[in-house]
Amino acid sequence: MTEASFTDDHRARVLLMMMTEGGNERVWHAVDQRGASTLVDELLRGTISDSSLQRLTKRLPHASSDLDEMIADQMIRAKALGARLIIPGDRQWPTQLDDLAARAPLGVWVLGNANLRLLALRSIAIVGARAATSYGQLLARTTAGTLADRGWLVVSGGAFGIDVAAHRGALGAGGTTACVLAGGVDVAYPRSHENLFSDVARDGLLLSEAALGAAAQRQRFLTRNRIIAALARATIVVEAALRSGSRTTAREAGELLRLVMAFPGPVTSVASAGTHELIKDGQAVLVTDADDVVHLLGEPPVLEVPDEMPVIATARSADYDHEHTEALLGVLPVRGGIGLDELASRMGADAAQVGSMLGVLELTGRVERNNAGWRRARP
Amino acid sequence: MTEASFTDDHRARVLLMMMTEGGNERVWHAVDQRGASTLVDELLRGTISDSSLQRLTKRLPHASSDLDEMIADQMIRAKALGARLIIPGDRQWPTQLDDLAARAPLGVWVLGNANLRLLALRSIAIVGARAATSYGQLLARTTAGTLADRGWLVVSGGAFGIDVAAHRGALGAGGTTACVLAGGVDVAYPRSHENLFSDVARDGLLLSEAALGAAAQRQRFLTRNRIIAALARATIVVEAALRSGSRTTAREAGELLRLVMAFPGPVTSVASAGTHELIKDGQAVLVTDADDVVHLLGEPPVLEVPDEMPVIATARSADYDHEHTEALLGVLPVRGGIGLDELASRMGADAAQVGSMLGVLELTGRVERNNAGWRRARP
Numbered sequence: 001m002t003e004a005s006f007t008d009d010h011r012a013r014v015l016l017m018m019m020t021e022g023g024n025e026r027v028w029h030a031v032d033q034r035g036a037s038t039l040v041d042e043l044l045r046g047t048i049s050d051s052s053l054q055r056l057t058k059r060l061p062h063a064s065s066d067l068d069e070m071i072a073d074q075m076i077r078a079k080a081l082g083a084r085l086i087i088p089g090d091r092q093w094p095t096q097l098d099d100l101a102a103r104a105p106l107g108v109w110v111l112g113n114a115n116l117r118l119l120a121l122r123s124i125a126i127v128g129a130r131a132a133t134s135y136g137q138l139l140a141r142t143t144a145g146t147l148a149d150r151g152w153l154v155v156s157g158g159a160f161g162i163d164v165a166a167h168r169g170a171l172g173a174g175g176t177t178a179c180v181l182a183g184g185v186d187v188a189y190p191r192s193h194e195n196l197f198s199d200v201a202r203d204g205l206l207l208s209e210a211a212l213g214a215a216a217q218r219q220r221f222l223t224r225n226r227i228i229a230a231l232a233r234a235t236i237v238v239e240a241a242l243r244s245g246s247r248t249t250a251r252e253a254g255e256l257l258r259l260v261m262a263f264p265g266p267v268t269s270v271a272s273a274g275t276h277e278l279i280k281d282g283q284a285v286l287v288t289d290a291d292d293v294v295h296l297l298g299e300p301p302v303l304e305v306p307d308e309m310p311v312i313a314t315a316r317s318a319d320y321d322h323e324h325t326e327a328l329l330g331v332l333p334v335r336g337g338i339g340l341d342e343l344a345s346r347m348g349a350d351a352a353q354v355g356s357m358l359g360v361l362e363l364t365g366r367v368e369r370n371n372a373g374w375r376r377a378r379p
Numbered sequence: 380m381t382e383a384s385f386t387d388d389h390r391a392r393v394l395l396m397m398m399t400e401g402g403n404e405r406v407w408h409a410v411d412q413r414g415a416s417t418l419v420d421e422l423l424r425g426t427i428s429d430s431s432l433q434r435l436t437k438r439l440p441h442a443s444s445d446l447d448e449m450i451a452d453q454m455i456r457a458k459a460l461g462a463r464l465i466i467p468g469d470r471q472w473p474t475q476l477d478d479l480a481a482r483a484p485l486g487v488w489v490l491g492n493a494n495l496r497l498l499a500l501r502s503i504a505i506v507g508a509r510a511a512t513s514y515g516q517l518l519a520r521t522t523a524g525t526l527a528d529r530g531w532l533v534v535s536g537g538a539f540g541i542d543v544a545a546h547r548g549a550l551g552a553g554g555t556t557a558c559v560l561a562g563g564v565d566v567a568y569p570r571s572h573e574n575l576f577s578d579v580a581r582d583g584l585l586l587s588e589a590a591l592g593a594a595a596q597r598q599r600f601l602t603r604n605r606i607i608a609a610l611a612r613a614t615i616v617v618e619a620a621l622r623s624g625s626r627t628t629a630r631e632a633g634e635l636l637r638l639v640m641a642f643p644g645p646v647t648s649v650a651s652a653g654t655h656e657l658i659k660d661g662q663a664v665l666v667t668d669a670d671d672v673v674h675l676l677g678e679p680p681v682l683e684v685p686d687e688m689p690v691i692a693t694a695r696s697a698d699y700d701h702e703h704t705e706a707l708l709g710v711l712p713v714r715g716g717i718g719l720d721e722l723a724s725r726m727g728a729d730a731a732q733v734g735s736m737l738g739v740l741e742l743t744g745r746v747e748r749n750n751a752g753w754r755r756a757r758p
Contacts, residue, residue, distance in 0.1 A: 139646065264644065264655060264665070265643065265645055265646075266514060267642060267644075272643075276665060279665045288652070292659070
């Protein structure tokens with residue numbers, strides 16, 4: 001997150017994400033109507049009439065200087081972690097989350113270098129029971145591995161059982177995975193998955209709508225599920241008990257018109273009772289392997305990056321280069337890095353356009369980003 | 380089978396069932412157009428122009444006296460077994476077989492005392508792999524047991540694996556089962572199921588369109604499957620390989636607009652690959668237990684017996700008695716038996732009407748039939 005892209009809107013949303021719980025429709029509407037900055041101002045001044053919004057003010061500090069401290073705390077944490085905030089309108093904002101309408105997150109904290117928006121466009125969620133059987137874990141691992149190998153981002157929730165098997169399967173195949181956490185991206189929960197979260201952040205993305213440092217509270221797991229459902233183009237349930245969070249995710253995904261798939265299992269296994277119910281109720285399509293998933297979803301979809309530059313998500317070569325890509329690569333250094341504005345200036349081009357080209361090149365691993373800015377990736 | 384009900388049509392069909400294979404549409408159309416007796420006459424005289432029908436004549440004897448011998452052979456076998464021939468128009472003809480149109484059997488040989496037509500109206504086929512796993516056999520046995528206990532007739536094919544588990548499950552629950560054989564009802568195939576077939580004939584029904592003494596040839600298993608599919612109101616596939624006879628039965632049942640259900644299993648089990656395909660293709664609905672089946676099918680359906688006398692199949696008491704049922708039961712002896720015509724005469728009623736009342740009472744176990752005719756069943 002460069003300071004240049006950190007606006008008042010970002011600052012206000014950092015605060016609102018600390019003060020409110022995810023999926024609060026009144027907050028979203030207030031932000032939609034007034035803007036996040038104005039809302040924070042009005043809350044601070046006590047000029048809000050809406051009672052449920054007023055209740056938020058109890059969690060507000062009393063003075064602007066305290067606000068600044070709250071923001072500073074988050075920014076210090078973010079800097080230490082290397083986390084960045086992505087909000088609606090940002091180039092990496094995954095617009096699929098907008099399908100949640102008033103339940104959309106105000107923003108997401110992200111840890112990891114990949115482009116969330118582009119990866120989300122070719123993402124599949126694999127979710128399931130914490131109390132998974134070895135059968136379910138095997139399915140999650142192999143399915144995630146195959147899908148990741150074919151270029152899909154595997155999205156899951158970092159929990160015990162199916163989730164960890166899915167993340168590990170994707171990473172093991174050299175693919176990319178995204179973990180949507182219920183608490184802050186700096187809060188390892190469950191703690192024994194600390195290594196998993198490090199690996200995901202290194203090779204993929206850790207994200208959460210919770211403020212940095214926020215605990216993984218029970219209620220946040222349920223609201224978190226809607227983000228998994230909305231972020232991914234499709235959801236696969238591997239094992240689920242009759243009443244389970246995975247079925248919530250599946251229902252959310254179905255309501256968002258995402259394709260929902262489920263693996264069958266022995267009818268004698270309680271861990272498959274939930275997936276069987278999903279199939280019976282017509283909420284999920286039965287699949288038996290990753291080939292079925294690919295058959296149903298087709299190839300990873302064509303991406304649409306900002307500035308209407310069509311790019312194919314499967315790009316692994318120069319096939320989908322922009323006409324100025326070669327020129328851009330020529331300007332980029334191999335060591336150190338150059339900032340976006342400097343690059344745009346050297347290219348004689350608009351910063352937004354250069355930014356979108358960089359996003360695609362980053363996705364295909366041909367450029368990378370560090371503290372100094374952008375540089376060519378070593379092959 | 381009383382001699383009184385054995386017509387020229389029956390005689391001709393006995394012959395045609397010896398001379399032709401089941402499901403021959405040309406034969407069916409010829410019978411439909413000319414009548415079975417005329418067709419046999421014309422075949423014998425060589426006045427048939429249709430080439431495929433002419434080919435049948437090679438299997439015809441040369442003289443009417445030989446025909447009589449062929450029929451006599453079947454009748455002697457039938458008498459020894461206690462088998463009866465049921466043909467379209469007979470009171471026990473299961474009209475569901477007419478859904479097969481030109482592929483309907485010309486008749487079925489039946490061993491067992493129950494009323495085929497009435498039982499077929501509340502029947503469910505349970506079919507599946509010969510190479511079934513213990514998981515599949517457990518499902519078949521318990522599902523058949525529960526359904527039989529609730530008053531459904533369990534139909535299957537008497538084969539190894541799922542079939543035998545279904546028959547045994549129904550019998551073990553004190554219920555009724557029907558076994559549709561590929562060869563003659565007097566040909567125990569597989570031979571090791573000889574005891575099963577005896578038990579089915581004693582407590583349920585053995586039936587086949589093949590002539591008595593006909594071998595269980597390979598082709599006859601495939602044509603037999605259409606009878607299972609048509610006879611039953613719905614079909615459950617428990618386990619099936621990707622290419623299997625059970626999937627043929629399921630496809631037939633689907634084409635006949637019967638509800639087809641399938642049990643899932645581990646995706647790692649080849650024995651469940653066929654049922655998963657059926658579910659994926661929308662050819663079968665996923666079920667996980669007998670409750671699901673009952674939920675989908677509802678209660679055993681209202682029966683329509685001849686003479687438009689509405690009777691509920693679940694009748695286990697006098698709830699659904701005809702207004703003259705008590706009078707009929709009063710006329711029936713407890714020992715020995717009375718023929719239908721004699722009963723009708725004593726009741727001052729039409730024989731067909733008395734016959735249909737007897738059919739219902741037989742179904743509910745309140746009357747039984749022996750060589751002497753009808754009598755009241757002992758409680």
